[in-house]
Amino acid sequence: MKKKTKFVCQECGYESAKWMGKCPGCQTWNSMVEEMERAKPATRGVFVHSSSNTISKPVPITTIATSQEPRIVTDLSEFNRVLGSGIVKGSLVLIGGDPGIGKSTLLLQVSSQLALRQYKVLYISGEESVKQTKLRADRLHISSHELYVLAETDLEYIHQAIEEVQPDFVVIDSIQTIYRAEIASAPGSVSQVRECTGELMRIAKTKGIAIFIVGHVTKEGAIAGPRILEHMVDTVLYFEGERHHTYRILRAVSNQMLLNN
Template identity: 80%
Template sequence: MAKKKTKFICQECGYESPKWMGKCPGCYTWNSMVEEVERTKQTPKGVFIHSSQQTISKPVSISTIETSQEPRMLTDLSEFNRVLGGGIVKGSLVLIGGDPGIGKSTLLLQVSAQMAMKGHKVLYISGEESVKQTKLRADRLHVNTDQLYVMAETDLEYIVQTIEEMNPAFVIIDSIQTIYNSDITSAPGSVSQVRECTAELMRVAKTKGIAIFIVGHVTKEGSIAGPRILEHMVDTVLYFEGERHHTYRILRAVKNRFGSTNEIGIFEMRESGLSEVENPSEIFLEERSQGAAGSTVVAAMEGTRPVLVEIQALISPTSFGHPRRMATGIDHNRVSLLMAVLEKRVGLLLQNQDAYLKVAGGVKLDEPAIDLAIAVSIASSFRDQPTNPADVIIGEVGLTGEVRRVSRIEQRVQEAVKLGFNRIIIPKNNLGGWTVPKGVEVIGVSDVAETLEYVLGNSYNPFQ
């Protein structure tokens, strides 16, 4: 087989060169030259060749296309099934990323064993471990089945050949940064290698109807290493999050063509592997301190699931010229915005205060409905007045201090009632149109100042 010709193209201006150069002669940008395969195949004029099927595609009336529900393969982990949108879709290409040592290989080996136990032929390809190392990890997880095949290989040509010969239902590639295409001269893990290997695996998945999971390393910023186009090529992108020193892990879907995005699944890392957490809200609140200033509970939506989490704030006088603003699990810019609203609209003098905020449990929240709970936590810590431990606070805060409507309020309230909270503060515009559960007090507020009067007492005076 003749090797494919490659060339180096500047990712900024498109300048082409037969060899790599550190500085592009066209736009003078450093380290922008990326190796790409030179396409020599000519297609007839006006004919579109689909890369995954290599067949001529013709326009078809949309009314004549027959659709059916995508068949799913279910695992024994209901959290894993729900994050994928109801199970594994045949012919799908799924990318899973996460920090080193977080448990990606453990999760996929467990899933592989469960699929093999259900009678599906599974091929686990490891480019980072030998067959014996994979077997040792499988023994720790009590995995032993004849339908699970293990292979240690990094050459893409041999991998594709093995997949076509075995025709498994499920394939794991661990990891995509170790796989290389011999037609490309760059090192494994480079932009061109990752892109071309993923494109070939996508062709195999679509043409053979095989579900392929590929593991991707992450950069120090937390995003998946390699070209950004990698996330656009695959059907689903999953991130495995959590602290290595804590037992809980979060599997988050940031892209899913077969289900809802931003769905999460909670797992606990044990000696025998990962086990799913059926009630994450209870886990996140089990160590909450009673009567502590700066602590509030909010009902946040993660995909289609409401999750109750605790937001903690610590406000203290600064000893620096510029006060510090630190946030864990919350966007730093959102914290600065809400502190400016509290200072301008409510009268809290926060310009000489250090602010430290954290979402307990290692969860990352990014929806607007947590704004009001953050503002209450900051005010509670600043005035050293504890909030009512039976309160749940929900709402988006605008720049004028108003509390704005949020989505899926009924699901949030029901989750709070299920865990025993009896007073819920929500935006006034969310009142009505749904049934309030019995035994719970729902209070509608219109601005931040009104919220602080309810939460911190009617005698609350921010200007003291």
């Protein structure tokens, strides 16, 4: 049986059955890449959470119990402020910024602070080995038994590690390196970024785990990958700065923070 293919714009995610030189969605030239089309599941009419294998059913809104979830506060007051006074359990936060600006360092510092408060943190690096992450942690004087480190890019193994460790917080560095084996396209492509982010979102919501994902930026300063990525997460933080200055700015919508590097 011949597998079906489709052409996907690597800038905006527009899909087409045939190749086009110019994307109708974002008007970008030569951005359409051929990808294998995934087979749709045979089950119809029932939505099943892939993370918990439970069937979702409609319930009366009056029967839903609510409670005020306390926010988890770090030692970085301005980091707390851009997140709305703290980290919310089950949230999915995207942090973008130029290479080398300090995204990984900031998240490793936050992970250490949470681990010292007896929260279990799983730091997953797709760009560095475990030893490289350890060397960076040593430079920052970071050490905690509650901080777990994993060098992995396969989402299936990442999911297994989350099931095994049962962390309170997860850091994915970066989303452009993570892939699902059943998708034929390369890591960082529109299909991979969209599907992996969607699965991480389901894990965060069903298990109540706060997940931070690092996203690369293009030379224009926008988050690399499909624009839908920014709409899938709960919060988007941009880490900005200038090469010859010692200050970094982390902003979320209209909120701003000033960090001394």
